[in-house]
Amino acid sequence: MTPISPEERQRVRDLLEVLTRTKSVSGSEDEIASFLENVLEDFGYSVKREKNNVLVNPNKNLIVTAHMDTVPIKREFSLDAAYAYGTGSCDDKASITAILEALREIEELNFGIALFYDEEENGTGSMEYAHRYRPKMAVVMEPTSLNVASTHYGSLEVIVRARGISAHGAHPEKGINAIEECIKFYYHVKSIPGIMSSMQMIRGGSDELVIPERCEGRIEVLFPPEIKSRDVIGAIVRGISHTISIEIKDSYDGTYSRRVDRLLEKALMSIGLIPKRAVMKSWTDALNLAKVGCDVVVWGPGELYRCHTEKERVSIDEIVIAKRALVALNKIVREEEC
Template identity: 35%
Template sequence: MTQMKTERAKEILLQLLKIPSPSGQEDRIMLHIMEFLHRLDYDVHIESDGEIIDLVVNPDAELFYEVHVDTIPIRAEPFVRGNIIYGTGASDIKGGAAAILLMMESLKKEGKDLNVGVVFVSDEELGGRGSALFMERYRPKMAVVLEPTDLEVHIAHAGNIEAYFEVDGKEAHGACPESGVNAIEETYKMLNELKNLEPFKQKGKYFDPHIGIQELLCENPVYLIPALCKGRLEARLLPDQEVEDVLDLMDPILDEYTLKYEYTEIWDGYELDPDEEIVQLAKAAMKKVGLDEFGGMRSWTDAINFMYNGTRTIVFGPGNLDISHTKYERIDVRDVVTASEFLKVLNDVYAEGLEKVEKELS
């Protein structure tokens, strides 16, 4: 890895980070990316439904690289400390967008063809509408969705359940708990029953299942036993756990404890077979750049929209999921370069064809 590539990756990423792009405000960064690609003489196709904007290069390709350019609302401004770049979106996933742009720039400089398709999408953090729009109009055979995976190739993906709920209790004077029903305590009883369900006690290959409360609001401005809690539950499922089976177990508990509840996210996970074409192509590219870890994605990503529409999809990228969305979000720009090299090698491996890849791996 040359210092020149590292500095160039840093420059590209900082340009992306200096353009705020929370979901719904992607226009400026899409314009920046389009101008970047036009300077390299790439044809860029704009896909839009009037609200969502996607940028597509090589629309007829069978293998696509996809990355979202939106972020959560800005929590930390960008700054640099050595090879570490901080700021909202650095890890999730502007580092991945920078890796793609660096790859596309490198291919032009080396006189090589871009054999894969590339799509930059909007709205992943809010509703996943960018990838949904793309999949309405294009149906590639395979895809690599860029997300922070610590440079692991993720061939498995978690399922997900999200539910908003209201737990009711009974008001009483704060000094008289025996006369009321504490909605906070009822909420935690509910959570404990959910955690003790069999699906959440299992162990997984890449990660374990989990259920927890991610939002909780219990207003109590006066001295009372609280009578109402509103919140959001989030469940992570193993790739082979059927969402409907888990819902059948959750429903009676939610019926018992809540005034009302609503499921807002329900997705089955998946795991690709090691013999699938995209896995074999990725394995060959990993070997050439010194990567050797397969893993599983714990969070919802655009890969779900791709897989639901028949596109066999792996997830890969620089950055760390654990610190993404936090005020400490950061990325090592050297990982951006490594990701770019992997994507460039995969671009070449794909052009060579699976038969040659299988011979090299055998």
């Protein structure tokens, strides 16, 4: 691979800083959507603004996507010689930086661009785009350390509510502890073969020395594409006791890439990288696109496990490499008449 020049690094650092310092917590994307719209128009592209989705060539067979919103701020932006830090720096403004820097170099764009709003909360932007345009293929940019995530897990959320019987804290045998009932239910979910689960919120009890009669929790459940959401739901329901009620939210089956992953791998090889495969286990906009039959792959700079925390960071060099790969992908799309 051609060495990265100081000028390439500096352009990425400067743009990423502007994007990350532009706050865009889910539900507050107006400012960054306007900024992105203006930048793309300055590059000479015809831009469509649909609510806060910012689109270029939205009817193309292959689109490259990223999302502009972030979780609430855990850490402000900062830089050192190798990394950028701060909420949104990696998830997902590093990907937007790579897209914009690629578009700065591309003379004739052969794929579409979709920059979505509301990925972190409800996925509204990608849902609206998917149903309106029904793309055939998509590279969904999310942190994968530049590995090609051609397998995407399915997911669902379980809201669990437990109703117990209160009693004085000195006599737990006279009551039913709602917190313990929630925990028992969680371990039932966790025991289902082939899935991953995590209790991400639990709320109940007080400081009053009382056995709690109410508790509520939220469980995220992830599973490979060969396991279907309906079967996971069936297994979950079989563990419900008389103290438990549940609500299933955001149920999605997983998916495998069909062709788009190979196009991306070809682009990576053309710039001197050996592609590595990965699995995307988090919900992403790719699942909304896959629901309308889109062939999706997830790929981008950064380490997902650090995101949504004060440890979020991204390698400046990975962003440059991602930019180069997108420029190469544009040529491959033309050559293969995608």
